[in-house]
Amino acid sequence: MSDTRLLDTGTVPERFARGWHCLGLVDAFRDGLPHAVEAFGGKLVVWADSQGEIKVLDGYCRHMGGDLTQGTVKGDEIACPFHDWRWGGDGKCKAIPYARRVPLRARTQTYPTVIRNGQVLVWHDVEGGQADMEILPPELEGVGTDRYTDWTWEVIDVPNAHCREIVDNVVDMAHFFYIHFAFPTNFRNVFEGHMATQFMESTGRPDMAGEGYGDEDLILKSEATYYGPSYMINWLETDYKGFLTKVILVNCHIPTGPNSFKLQYGLCVEKPEGLDDKTARYIGKKYSDMFGDGFLQDVAIWLNKAPVQNPLLCEEDGPVYQLRRWYEQFYVDKADIVAEMTDRFEFEVDTTRANENWRAEVEENLARKAAEDAANAQTVEKTPEPAESS
Amino acid sequence: MPSFVPLSPDTVEDQRRYTRARLVEVACLDCLAKVGVKKNSEHHTSIQWSGQALKQCQEFARMSDAPDGRSVHAACPRLAASIEAAVREGEINIGAEDGY
Ligand code: FES
Numbered sequence: 001m002s003d004t005r006l007l008d009t010g011t012v013p014e015r016f017a018r019g020w021h022c023l024g025l026v027d028a029f030r031d032g033l034p035h036a037v038e039a040f041g042g043k044l045v046v047w048a049d050s051q052g053e054i055k056v057l058d059g060y061c062r063h064m065g066g067d068l069t070q071g072t073v074k075g076d077e078i079a080c081p082f083h084d085w086r087w088g089g090d091g092k093c094k095a096i097p098y099a100r101r102v103p104l105r106a107r108t109q110t111y112p113t114v115i116r117n118g119q120v121l122v123w124h125d126v127e128g129g130q131a132d133m134e135i136l137p138p139e140l141e142g143v144g145t146d147r148y149t150d151w152t153w154e155v156i157d158v159p160n161a162h163c164r165e166i167v168d169n170v171v172d173m174a175h176f177f178y179i180h181f182a183f184p185t186n187f188r189n190v191f192e193g194h195m196a197t198q199f200m201e202s203t204g205r206p207d208m209a210g211e212g213y214g215d216e217d218l219i220l221k222s223e224a225t226y227y228g229p230s231y232m233i234n235w236l237e238t239d240y241k242g243f244l245t246k247v248i249l250v251n252c253h254i255p256t257g258p259n260s261f262k263l264q265y266g267l268c269v270e271k272p273e274g275l276d277d278k279t280a281r282y283i284g285k286k287y288s289d290m291f292g293d294g295f296l297q298d299v300a301i302w303l304n305k306a307p308v309q310n311p312l313l314c315e316e317d318g319p320v321y322q323l324r325r326w327y328e329q330f331y332v333d334k335a336d337i338v339a340e341m342t343d344r345f346e347f348e349v350d351t352t353r354a355n356e357n358w359r360a361e362v363e364e365n366l367a368r369k370a371a372e373d374a375a376n377a378q379t380v381e382k383t384p385e386p387a388e389s390s
Numbered sequence: 391m392p393s394f395v396p397l398s399p400d401t402v403e404d405q406r407r408y409t410r411a412r413l414v415e416v417a418c419l420d421c422l423a424k425v426g427v428k429k430n431s432e433h434h435t436s437i438q439w440s441g442q443a444l445k446q447c448q449e450f451a452r453m454s455d456a457p458d459g460r461s462v463h464a465a466c467p468r469l470a471a472s473i474e475a476a477v478r479e480g481e482i483n484i485g486a487e488d489g490y
């Protein structure tokens with residue numbers, strides 16, 4: 001028998017996770033137009049009724065399959081572009097302008113909707129269970145008031161990976177060094193119930209010239225919790241040369257197909273005292289760009305990696321298997337959730353050896369770069385000044 | 391309905407090895423909650439709670455939710471002290487087996 005280890009690519013689940021999924025910032029849907037959101041293997045139509053309340057239905061009309069996202073908002077209802085059937089947010093057909101009466105069976109798929117922290121959350125459950133209000137993400141005190149900047153919001157399409165790849169990041173200590181250019185000096189996980197948390201402290205890599213989180217003057221203290229399968233709130237305290245900022249980053253995704261998802265992220269910054277709004281917004285934008293670069297670094301890996309059910313771990317790795325055990329609770333029938341999926345589990349990664357080795361590697365990189373710079377400086381001295389050209 | 395189905399029986403063994411193997415039972419010296427503990431090195435700790443142990447932990451019961459909506463308790467200091475004591479007593483073997 002061979003000792004060669006094989007990758008078990010497994011099979012991806014046919015269903016999409018049960019739980020709350022964020023569709024975006026509520027204001028984006030309040031323009032009187034229907035919006036299309038690709039989700040759960042299909043398309044949703046999202047609009048605001050005359051009271052500004054957000055309604056979400058399956059995107060395709062139950063009459064002849066017209067695309068409701070290309071329809072028109074008429075009063076409180078969405079009108080189909082094909083034959084003008086009017087669908088209410090409760091999923092019922094309210095009127096057919098050319099018909100004597102509306103068929104009793106004219107009901108379509110609705111998505112229970114909640115506005116939380118200025119964002120639209122919808123409940124998805126293939127079993128058709130009641131939306132669980134107990135497990136909504138928490139309300140963020142002060143967010144949406146003058147104390148914080150407005151949410152930034154960005155979307156990245158990931159056409160070729162299962163969304164479990166992004167959830168795996170919760171436990172992936174070492175990728176913060178290689179992909180995000182930071183030293184994770186402290187790294188802890190806690191899973192409990194529907195929540196999975198990562199506690200991390202990190203500083204930037206000085207050999208990466210400010211790429212990713214690679215700014216040696218940047219110290220991050222981060223606490224990030226998934227509330228259910230797809231919605232993470234990340235509380236960050238950043239220290240940049242003694243300048244402290246509190247950032248709240250939301251990292252969430254919508255599965256679009258069995259092997260694709262849309263990653264969304266937005267952040268707001270607690271306005272530092274004595275700082276004008278414009279500067280605060282500028283700081284928010286800076287951090288948004290930085291985390292955006294970080295997500296793109298992840299995406300580049302996901303698009304090319306193999307799915308793996310049997311990762312081979314070393315002692316410095318986080319609890320990948322326990323995280324996935326936790327994540328499975330959202331993919332099995334509610335009746336099939338077993339205690340070990342939701343029981344509290346804690347894991348502290350020993351980062352000492354990793355950081356010793358990484359420090360040494362970074363020192364080497366810096367020394368090599370210094371030597372190269374010195375060599376370049378010498379050649380420049382020897383070369384005669386070129387005549388100025390325009 | 392099954393999800394994320396592994397294709398190899400070895401994967402099931404890996405799942406057991408990484409999640410359940412080598413857990414040593416430790417009781418909290420204060421509330422007597424029993425948890426499973428593994429220490430692959432001095433600074434590494436893995437703690438598997440059960441529903442019953444969690445209910446028993448007085449420390450968590452006392453901690454209220456943090457004011458800003460964060461609902462996760464990082465750790466119980468009393469349990470941590472109990473685990474340290476168990477390590478001192480030699481009840482917990484420190485060391486990993488081939489990465490798990
Ligand atoms: S398909 Fe929608 S009204 Fe006919």
Ligand SMILES: [Fe+2]
Binds near residue numbers: 180294
């Ligand atoms: Fe990442």
